[in-house]
Amino acid sequence: MSSAEDQNRAHIEEDPDADLISAFNSGNTHAFDQLVLRYKDRIFNLCYRSLGDYQEAYDTAQEIFIKVYKNLQSFRGEASFLTWLYTIAGNTCKNRLKSLEYRYRNKKVSLHNPYNHEDGSKDREIEDESGSPLVVLEKKEMMKIIQGAIDSLPAEQKLVVILRDIEGLSYEEIINITGHRSGTVKSKLARARLVLREKLRGIIKG
Amino acid sequence: MNCSRINELLSEYIDGQLDKEQEALVKDHLLLCGDCRDEFESIKAIVREMGSLDTIKAPDDFLVSLHGRIKSDSWFQRIKDFLYIPARIRIPVELATLATAVVVGFFIFHIVPPMIPSNKAPSNMTPLNTVPSKSPDDLKDKKTELEIRSSEKVPVSGSGIKPPEQVVVTDKIMPPPQKKQEHYDREPLSSPPSVLPATQILKAAEAEHISMPVKAGGFPVSANINEPLQMVLLLKPVFKKELVSEESKDIKGLYQGKPEEKEADKAASVRFKTQAMPGVVGSMSRAETPVGEKLKKSLDEEKKTFSYQEGLLFNIMEHIKSAGGSILKTDINNETGQPEYLLIEISGQDYQKLVEKLGESGKIQTKPAGDVSQFKEPIHVRIKIILPN
Numbered sequence: 405m406s407s408a409e410d411q412n413r414a415h416i417e418e419d420p421d422a423d424l425i426s427a428f429n430s431g432n433t434h435a436f437d438q439l440v441l442r443y444k445d446r447i448f449n450l451c452y453r454s455l456g457d458y459q460e461a462y463d464t465a466q467e468i469f470i471k472v473y474k475n476l477q478s479f480r481g482e483a484s485f486l487t488w489l490y491t492i493a494g495n496t497c498k499n500r501l502k503s504l505e506y507r508y509r510n511k512k513v514s515l516h517n518p519y520n521h522e523d524g525s526k527d528r529e530i531e532d533e534s535g536s537p538l539v540v541l542e543k544k545e546m547m548k549i550i551q552g553a554i555d556s557l558p559a560e561q562k563l564v565v566i567l568r569d570i571e572g573l574s575y576e577e578i579i580n581i582t583g584h585r586s587g588t589v590k591s592k593l594a595r596a597r598l599v600l601r602e603k604l605r606g607i608i609k610g
Numbered sequence: 611m612n613c614s615r616i617n618e619l620l621s622e623y624i625d626g627q628l629d630k631e632q633e634a635l636v637k638d639h640l641l642l643c644g645d646c647r648d649e650f651e652s653i654k655a656i657v658r659e660m661g662s663l664d665t666i667k668a669p670d671d672f673l674v675s676l677h678g679r680i681k682s683d684s685w686f687q688r689i690k691d692f693l694y695i696p697a698r699i700r701i702p703v704e705l706a707t708l709a710t711a712v713v714v715g716f717f718i719f720h721i722v723p724p725m726i727p728s729n730k731a732p733s734n735m736t737p738l739n740t741v742p743s744k745s746p747d748d749l750k751d752k753k754t755e756l757e758i759r760s761s762e763k764v765p766v767s768g769s770g771i772k773p774p775e776q777v778v779v780t781d782k783i784m785p786p787p788q789k790k791q792e793h794y795d796r797e798p799l800s801s802p803p804s805v806l807p808a809t810q811i812l813k814a815a816e817a818e819h820i821s822m823p824v825k826a827g828g829f830p831v832s833a834n835i836n837e838p839l840q841m842v843l844l845l846k847p848v849f850k851k852e853l854v855s856e857e858s859k860d861i862k863g864l865y866q867g868k869p870e871e872k873e874a875d876k877a878a879s880v881r882f883k884t885q886a887m888p889g890v891v892g893s894m895s896r897a898e899t900p901v902g903e904k905l906k907k908s909l910d911e912e913k914k915t916f917s918y919q920e921g922l923l924f925n926i927m928e929h930i931k932s933a934g935g936s937i938l939k940t941d942i943n944n945e946t947g948q949p950e951y952l953l954i955e956i957s958g959q960d961y962q963k964l965v966e967k968l969g970e971s972g973k974i975q976t977k978p979a980g981d982v983s984q985f986k987e988p989i990h991v992r993i994k995i996i997l998p999n
Contacts, residue, residue: 448668569660594621600656608659
């Protein structure tokens with residue numbers, strides 16, 4: 405057996421999702437549900453921070469998991485399932501951003517007034533579990549401004565800064581997800597932080 | 611290391627990605643440079659703030675909704691796969707071209723109605739011309755077989771001239787064309803023949819076992835082009851002044867058959883009667899209307915008068931002669947003494963003129979229809995004469 409195959413087997417055995425993946429490939433569809441429940445919030449958060457819109461994040465997150473469902477049997481375990489999942493999510497978000505770039509360029513998420521759609525449905529409100537209404541208002545305003553600053557980033561910088569600073573992934577994982585070199589990831593991350601620092605100067609103080 | 615270079619390393623310094631040497635340099639610089647220290651603190655605050663952002667959780671119905679989308683998506687995929695099956699099959703260009711040619715050929719030869727030559731009459735006109743595709747030699751051979759006969763002795767079916775299979779009949783009588791297509795654009799120079807009911811012609815055709823199907827547009831369903839042209843002439847009632855024109859010529863000159871046939875035919879056909887036909891307006895005396903010099907002389911000698919039917923026959927003969935045709939034989943009904951059939955020979959170029967001339971005497975139906983103007987050799991026309999009641 406070659407060393408590459410041993411390495412892949414080691415990856416799969418170390419992957420905490422290996423059992424669920426194996427069960428799904430054996431025909432247990434409930435294993436897929438477990439994977440969804442395990443990662444849906446992280447993926448949804450990534451989509452929301454990338455797209456800046458709750459409904460778009462909802463649709464995109466569902467699209468990501470549909471892709472996972474269709475392609476999970478082809479997952480060979482060269483990387484962890486989380487990396488593979490984030491790779492799909494990052495590419496899907498970038499593609500969605502490109503197609504909806506003009507439409508959502510200046511769109512901001514509504515955190516205080518539900519937007520009524522023509523069909524009667526309403527935009528979902530983001531729950532806030534903090535204390536007084538003043539604090540809630542200040543925090544919502546803060547989140548709105550921060551999200552606006554994130555939205556202003558170029559797609560590649562946005563993905564890198566979300567993966568690193570919001571999702572908390574390591575540089576190695578980001579390199580595997582984005583496919584960029586280490587220097588490129590560091591450079592993009594540094595530029596993204598400087599842009600955010602400029603956008604949020606006076607709001608976020610050190 | 612200057613401040614600009616330090617600022618470039620601050621992001622990695624925050625994440626602990628610098629090696630120990632660079633990390634020590636940055637750390638020492640930040641202790642000495644207040645601006646760089648402020649920059650470091652601001653970036654560190656951004657990183658901290660990003661990491662402290664609330665996680666936007668997926669709604670509770672996310673998994674249920676995902677199941678629905680996966681299910682619908684699988685159906686959509688099945689339909690899409692089904693529709694794309696033809697696209698997955700690679701068809702050679704040559705095979706596709708051949709299949710297209712077969713379809714087009716089938717459409718042309720089985721679905722599209724037969725093309726009508728442009729020199730034929732439009733659909734609202736009765737076709738009067740025919741194209742017999744027989745050679746002149748065949749016509750000569752046929753001519754030698756023709757004999758003068760009476761309707762009693764030799765039935766039509768056994769006369770060697772097969773009855774026409776189909777004759778086009780329409781109730782509309784249109785003027786005969788003058789010259790090819792010119793008649794489409796202007797009125798004919800001669801007056802059109804009077805309109806007579808086509809039922810009389812149909813009855814005559816039935817008596818002769820002639821099938822006369824009528825087809826929309828007046829064109830024949832089929833035609834046997836190896837037989838002489840069949841013509842039915844329904845004479846219209848005429849006044850005596852119209853019976854014989856001033857340009858009458860020698861009737862005997864019209865006969866070109868065998869001498870014995872001429873004599874017999876003459877004896878049978880040119881049998882003048884002394885009394886006029888009762889009830890016929892057009893009855894006349896020979897003295898009033900000359901029909902030919904020799905005939906006139908003969909009539910003068912015998913002091914007989916024309917019968918109405920005989921006058922009509924002479925008039926027809928004149929038309930045939932003036933058109934350039936010649937009579938090969940004449941059939942006379944022994945009981946009625948009336949002419950029933952004429953077999954004439956005429957060139958294809960003069961056939962149209964013959965039709966026009968005879969059209970002045972009554973209604974004409976021919977079979978088969980077509981254009982024989984380009985047929986320079988003589989053609990035979992068998993004319994069934996129907997006298998007016």
